[in-house]
Amino acid sequence: xxxxxxFVELLYLWGMKARRITIAIDGGAAVxxxxxxxxxxxxxEYLYIDTGAMYRAFTYGLLLEKIDFDDSTGVLDYLSRxxxxxxxxEKIKRVTLNDTALGTEIRSPEVSAGVSVVSAYPAVRxxxxxxxxKIGAGGGVVMDGRDIGTVVFPDAELKVFMVAELDARVxxxxxxxxxxxxxxxxxxxxxxxxxxxxxxAGRADSPLRKADDALxxxxxxxxxxxxxxxIISWVHERTAIPVPV
Numbered sequence: 379x380x381x382x383x384x385f386v387e388l389l390y391l392w393g394m395k396a397r398r399i400t401i402a403i404d405g406g407a408a409v410x411x412x413x414x415x416x417x418x419x420x421x422x423e424y425l426y427i428d429t430g431a432m433y434r435a436f437t438y439g440l441l442l443e444k445i446d447f448d449d450s451t452g453v454l455d456y457l458s459r460x461x462x463x464x465x466x467x468e469k470i471k472r473v474t475l476n477d478t479a480l481g482t483e484i485r486s487p488e489v490s491a492g493v494s495v496v497s498a499y500p501a502v503r504x505x506x507x508x509x510x511x512k513i514g515a516g517g518g519v520v521m522d523g524r525d526i527g528t529v530v531f532p533d534a535e536l537k538v539f540m541v542a543e544l545d546a547r548v549x550x551x552x553x554x555x556x557x558x559x560x561x562x563x564x565x566x567x568x569x570x571x572x573x574x575x576x577x578x579a580g581r582a583d584s585p586l587r588k589a590d591d592a593l594x595x596x597x598x599x600x601x602x603x604x605x606x607x608x609i610i611s612w613v614h615e616r617t618a619i620p621v622p623v
Contacts, residue, residue, distance in 0.1 A: 397617045398424065398518030401609070402527035405540035406586060407490075407574050408547035408554075410597045414540070414605040415522040421610055422520070427513055429523035429530070431473040432462050432506050433497040434484035439475050440496065447492040454501055462509065482558040490570060494577035497524075503583050524578055527589035535616050537592035538609060546598045547571055 403415045419426035445452040464471035472479045510530045527537035548568045555562045578586040
């Protein structure tokens with residue numbers, strides 16, 4: 379394109395910028411959802427919501443209250459008096475538990491061991507889904523989790539289902555935990571990922587599955603930059619106004 383853009387080119391660029399869609403990214407643990415979704419949101423200047431962090435925050439709260447994950451009465455009582463949300467003053471928002479912002483504490487092995495059990499409670503999922511829908515109602519949002527494209531936003535304009543081989547996921551999760559200061563064993567991490575896969579895919583309420591119209595992205599041998607570039611390409615396909623020939 380030479381010189382100043384013409385009317386058609388301006389219309390095309392405006393269309394890409396103005397049409398703010400909902401991007402739903404799903405997949406199992408340690409496939410790279412959060413890292414990639416966060417960077418996609420930064421590139422597009424969208425709101426990023428890590429729904430997994432919401433379940434982790436709730437699970438962390440149960441640990442603080444010393445409530446057993448299998449104690450349904452205790453879990454539901456805690457749900458009735460807790461508030462899970464996000465900070466209001468940041469583009470990439472941090473999850474909050476009763477208005478207290480949380481960080482790496484929700485990534486601990488103890489939280490990881492319980493989050494799939496806790497997130498299987500139908501009442502917990504209903505609470506989270508309601509909040510997620512309110513947050514993302516206006517579009518211009520990248521939301522990642524396990525049921526975003528199937529339950530939370532089944533009409534999302536772009537659905538991505540991320541997968542990766544188990545060995546690659548183990549390496550990523552170990553690196554993530556060690557970077558956060560946790561001492562971990564690779565075999566224990568592997569066992570936990572397999573167990574979480576089984577729980578997430580086998581639960582009766584909103585199980586992890588690929589939406590029929592989701593695009594699959596295998597991240598096993600793909601860099602974060604490559605993952606982001608692929609999703610941005612898919613976004614452009616859905617948002618750009620075609621330039622007349």
